[in-house]
Amino acid sequence: MKMNASAALLTAAALPCSVVYAADCSKTGYGQGTAVDEKNRPLDAVQFNSRFGDLDAFALSEDDKRIIITFDQGYENGYTAKILDTLKEKKVQAIFFLTGPYAKTEQALVQRMIDEGHILGNHGMTHASLPDLSDNDARHEIQSLHSYILDKYGYQMQYFRCPCGEYSEHALELTKECGYTTLFWSSAYVDWKTDCQPDPDDSLKKMTDAAHGGEILLLHSVSATNAEILGELIDNFRANGFTV
Template identity: 55%
Template sequence: MMKKITYLFLTACVCSAFLTSCGNGMENSDSTASSAAVEPVVADVASLSKESHGYGQGVQTDEQNRTLGALDFNKEFGKYNAMAISEDTENITLTFDQGYENGYTSKILDTLKEKNVKATFFLVQDYAERNPELVQRMIDEGHRIGNHSVHHYSMPTLSEQTCRDEIMGLHQYIKENYGVNMTQFRPPMGEYSEQSLALTDECGYETVLWSFAYADWNVDDQPEPSGALDKLISAAHPGAVYLLHSVSSTNAQILGDMIDGIRAKGFEFN
């Protein structure tokens, strides 16, 4: 009996040694089962390619106006819980990257409320720290808060541990300060490797890229509003994931008309 107890004790100790920072950051009521499951995943992650890729949806589309780059990304990396275009073909997903505040987010939120549209706002930690009232308003009005990392580093350039820290550091901050458990991650600058996607999945996150984006981020060189509006509406397609930047004065100006125009084409926003 004593030998059996000793064996069980040593087995439990070995299993517990495999806990990772991602496992510690996410809630789990069965730590022994979690640690036993994590070990082979970590071994697989370490062997995956660290080659850096810069994502872009491209300009080529299929017969449904879906960007081929987004479809190819889903096909190649969906196994890591990563996507660039949604399988929900009846709805459009509207997302905003929040690197810093430029004075337009309140207007964007006003328009979303007026049009009864929910969006996802991908935050970096500095934004969440500096703009608590805006972040709380996003939450209160039913929008999703997404993880855009602590420091906005290029994920494939980081060590495995730093990659985890960038994801889980912001996860813990948002959970502790806003009571939200985020589940979606957008890699900064759209840069990723096979390994960084697998690490993100290991941390309990879905990687969300996009199937439409345009040059809206340069505050000193904003797109002309009417041309931008035409581009945004004409790009609509089943399962579209739109990436917009809230620092854009053009986006704030045309958002309501964009929503109306996309709805007129038969789409709704999820």
């Protein structure tokens, strides 16, 4: 799987959103599960790649030496600048999945992400669950944010993350038709509850122990815990032989 911020995409005006037929429309909530294989990879993530890779939808990357750090950016809680500081210090490129409101209200932070070499991902203009939308509304959810980011920042996004982690085969097919690769994750934890943050030491151990090649790590930038432990977590990944 390519993770190149400079990879060329079609312009928003040319996105090939043709009508999709025959795919299953049943809504599914993604989860990586707890069972793992001999490489410490969650079995559900491995199976997701096998089932949906031909739709350009992945929960793991093909690079078995690398861990990809991603952040979902629904709203700002004061920690993104510190997270960016740490990523810059550690020389790590992350993917930030933006919603429309975040892209519109946090322009300085978004521009900093671009300037410092990070990848912007599409998390939906309104963070609506695609399987709940009509085809036209689902396309608009993707394309309107794509067009905004292109017009405002001159940046073409290429990766989509399904809002709420909810998808259907039909939604994945439609997203592919819109020129996007869909990225889920193979590691995550409950870090988004701002009034009930997990213990930093426990969180650091949990994510270090769960590390695996090809990992796509989902974090939320609203988390005080993540902002505190990110640097040490990156160090732990590297000490265990992974590229970050």
